[in-house]
Amino acid sequence: MSLLLTCDTGGWKTPTRLRDRLAPAEDFSGLQVAEPDLIPTTISLPTDRLSRRGVDREAYFAARKLAHHGGSELICNEFRSDLVDVGRSLHHRDLFPPQVRALPVETRDAIIEEIYHPYRNRVQQRIAELLQTWSYVVHLSVRTFDAKTTGGDWQRGDLGLLYDPARKDELDWCLDLFDELFASVRELKVRRNHPHRGTNDSLTKSMRAEFPPDRYLGVELTLNRAWVSRPVIRREKVLERIGRCIGRLANASIERAA
Template identity: 25%
Template structure:
């Protein structure tokens, strides 16, 4: 049986802002200190993503080119944080252009998953059996700020997944074991500092492709990263 395809993505890889957004913002541009902060992108995540791509040679990899303060590639279009406080008030024509950036990013990823899980093999997420032949393993690479709203995050690495999906539980356990073998001093927590079932790219792909897809997000504390 063919091994599952490996896909690695990085949704918050960059803090870049497209020129057409800069022109639309005019005097209300995003402050430089905000663009340099965790609010604009996942600091250090792209470096981890690049290293993993080189070492693991995944079947597919993809990273976002623009800041989440433009549009959040890891959120559904209906999410209230899809546009940031800086872009939510821009003209609809500009927002439509930003939306197209999100659509193109998502389309590339979904096209790859669809090539590995043909339509006849997909099952509705609600009605499908919990286990099915695994076709795609997706690792989304993220990082988190050590302190948020004055509270220190109590983890070095977080592994986010859906506990109701056996394949994701098994992969999460394997990841944790492998990390501990290489760096036993790291504190690793499951579904921390966010829940793996929250709105995001992995959630969307689970719904569209069923249990033949397994999506996990790896969250790394930025205090561990050199940037």
């Protein structure tokens, strides 16, 4: 098997072609980006880190750590997620945030052309390329979720594994990863299909329609911002252990296949 990690929401750039049409990033998300073409070490986050606002630096940070420690290839959307959610289908009501929905249709079409299609095509093409070499691909889409529900209650989970329970291989793989995480990262409460169902609209759901269930396993790995937004050493150690769990499971699958 081959392992591929993606991150839909960690980008920080504005397409050059669209910079004269769009307001600066801080007007959309409350984030200030001093140099849009640099890795976002210069982004100053809002005081409230419990909810994602535009550029999801935590997802980007976590995806890089998980890919490094899990020995996986990583594809990130490098453009601002406060312009378009590349994980949504074109018909989804939350494809654009409210500020962007108010822009002229020509600008929204340009955002789709410059950001949405290139990223999704890149992910789909890479999966197809990996399947030419490997028997199947496990695709982990890394995201964060708000620490509180819309009703103001604290979320009852630290890490979610979102999958389609009707696809047996996805279910089995997630159960194996669940066991690995339980043994190695006991301080995290891991929940399956939390904070929402793995069959909801997402990039992994779209990819399931493109590849057969015995060759493509699409799983969203979601992290609670209550802990992943804390810039402390313990966060890095926990992400390292999660990444190593993913890597061990991937290597074990390769050994069984051999």
